[in-house]
Amino acid sequence: MSNFGIPTDEQLAKINKLAKRTLSKDEVFVFSGKSAGDMMIPNRNTKLSLELLQVMVADAKHGVSFMLNHNWNNWGGIQGIPYGKVFDGRIIPSDNENETMELHLDKFIFRDDEIIDGVSANALIKRIETGILSDTSIGFSTDIMKCSICGENYYGGKCRHWKGSTYEMGDGTQKVCTLTAMPPSIIIPYNNNALFEESIVWDGAYPGAVVTQSKHGDIIETPSGKFSIIDTKEELPENTPLLGQYCNGNIVTMVKKSDHNKIFGLGGIEDEKPKGSEELMNENLNKMLESFEIEVTDSDGNYDFQGILIQLAEKWDGMVETIKASVEPLKPAEGILSTTEYLGIPLYEIKEELGEGVSGNDLMKLAKEGQEYHKSLSDEAIAMGVRAMGNDFPTETWKKSFEVMGTNNIKDIMKTWELQANAGIPAGRQTDPGAGQKQSMSIPDDAFKVGK
Structure with a gap:
């Protein structure tokens, strides 16, 4: 057994x-x-x-x-x-x-x-x-x-x-x-x-x-x-x-x-509608759906939530198209730069200066290169100022001044400091090449006397 x-x-x-x-x-x-x-x-x-x-x-x-x-x-x-x-x-x-x-x-x-x-x-x-x-x-x-x-x-x-x-x-x-x-x-x-x-x-x-x-x-x-x-x-x-x-x-x-509108048995089989489910739809929500002429229940009188979402999506698409058709294109507000300007400069002036073939990317590249050149020139001028004045040179003051100054003005100031530096530091050799090569001997006459 x-x-x-x-x-x-x-x-x-x-x-x-x-x-x-x-x-x-x-x-x-x-x-x-x-x-x-x-x-x-x-x-x-x-x-x-x-x-x-x-x-x-x-x-x-x-x-x-x-x-x-x-x-x-x-x-x-x-x-x-x-x-x-x-x-x-x-x-x-x-x-x-x-x-x-x-x-x-x-x-x-x-x-x-x-x-x-x-x-x-x-x-x-x-x-x-x-x-x-x-x-x-x-x-x-x-x-x-x-x-x-x-x-x-x-x-x-x-x-x-x-x-x-x-x-x-x-x-x-x-x-x-x-x-x-x-x-x-x-x-x-x-x-x-x-x-x-x-x-x-x-x-x-x-x-x-x-x-x-x-x-x-x-x-x-x-x-x-x-x-x-x-x-x-x-x-x-x-x-x-x-x-x-x-x-x-x-x-x-x-x-x-915590709360659901749809109740299933273990196999996903829909059970009978729970008591009170007819109150799940908020009164205000019902009014809104009615104003959109949306059917909220199916043929059996049950709430068709998927159908509601589909109808809402269709209504929304229709409203968007209606709004697009009724609204006039926006005009630039007063004081706002239009697409015919770049940083306040009329595009026709930019094209006159740089040529008709300049694109937006070219303009950005030139602006970047100009920015880098301005900084390099400012650093060079500051170095010349330190050379001319030493520790008394107000570095930070001039850095801030150069940020809003054109490159030509920076060049003029740098030339002034260069002249000042050269004047304060003598140029050329200042030593005597023959120093130490000739000796001058001064011997008193008494040194040649003989006897007493």
């Missing part, structure tokens, strides 16, 4: 740590399997980090609800009730391509014939034993999705990259922007921090298959609020928790929303 489903003594001890009364081996059905991995999900460009998987293992040991089809939402008017509990977990090496580690979770179901959500626990166990049900999906949460390009939190406001896009790195290589789900920024000891439930699912065969049927913007209603599927770039407040589901090599992320 197969021992599949029968807990070991060690497993039963862990189960009874979570139970309110002591359970026997005959009362519980136990099974294990791969629940997630660190593989990059190609169509989502997202993966779970090893660090996040390790947090999930710790969460599993604290006990996590085991459910059917993620039925913790209020879809169909029935609130899901757990069939069992996740009580242990481990990370093991993976043999799959593009995956290094796998998360395996141990679950137990209390054997019972009571029907919950249309299925009894024993009926569910039979389908697991026969292999009819084999896929599981985990629900997790984190507030950090790390960008592979800049390392910032993708939804935190600092990242400027787009998931799935290719970027050139500093070394010239090409790299695709992907996201890695990291552990939450706040870890509370002895609490469920990332993993909050696991479900047995029939992949893609049930109406609420979020992972396989979801698209960006779909809304899920849960007892804790409404969540929107998020699969494009959005800037969220810091530490905004993201709700994720991982199933059979696929992943989807959601963010909590």
